[in-house]
Structures are given as C-alpha cells and as structure tokens.
Amino acid sequence: MHEFSLMQSVLDTVEASARDAGAERVTVIKLVIGEMSEVVEEAMEFAFEALSPQTLSAGAALEMRIVRPRSRCAACGQEFEHDRYHRACPHCGSLACELIAGRELYIDAIEIEN
Ligand SMILES: [Zn+2]
Structure with a gap:
C-alpha cells in the first residue's frame, strides 16, 4: 500500500504549513487525486486515521x-x-495518445484554526 507513504508526506507538508501559519490545529485537508495515480480513497482514509493522531491534523476532515x-x-x-x-x-x-490529466496527486488547500 503506497497510500501510507503518500499520506505521511501529505501530513508532513500540512504540518509544516500549519506551523508556519501559527495554527493550533488543521480542520480540513483537501487533496486532488488523479484516477490514474492508482491511489485508493479508502486506503488514504485508513492511512490518515492511522497517521494523523499526534499531529495538528488529528480530527481534520479529509x-x-x-x-x-x-x-x-x-x-x-x-x-x-x-x-x-x-x-x-x-x-x-x-x-x-498522451495523458494530460489524471496522474495528479497534490494538496489543494488546507483550513486551519489559530
Ligand atoms: Zn484521434
């Protein structure tokens, strides 16, 4: 399951941005995922639940x-x-044919509480 390592890097990035912004916690994390990236949504949810406690993202909506x-x-x-x-x-x-979309995997936005 590569979702665990993906989610770990998402959480690391979110954590750094949230700390830079002086956030107490992260309330929403919005991800954009291309269907061709082979990422399974349920596995991302599972990885999030497993990895987010102890971070500012604990309890955030994914x-x-x-x-x-x-x-x-x-x-x-x-x-x-x-x-x-x-x-x-x-x-x-x-x-x-050349693939021009569908392999995306990035953080679109996060919402924080100060
Ligand atoms: Zn054609």
Missing part, C-alpha cells in the same frame, strides 16, 4: 477530489476523457 483521466490524441489533436483502461481516441481510434 476531502478528496478525484480527477478523471484526459488524453490528447497525437493523430487528430482531440482531447478526451476516458477511464483507467481505455485510452484509444474516440474520434479516430488512434492509440497514440
């Missing part, structure tokens, strides 16, 4: 926004959304 994969077709130039397994261009059928 909000995850899932980004659908998008690709651009190298043959016809169209951009299209697809799922994790189907990446052929729906316009011309080409498989020469």
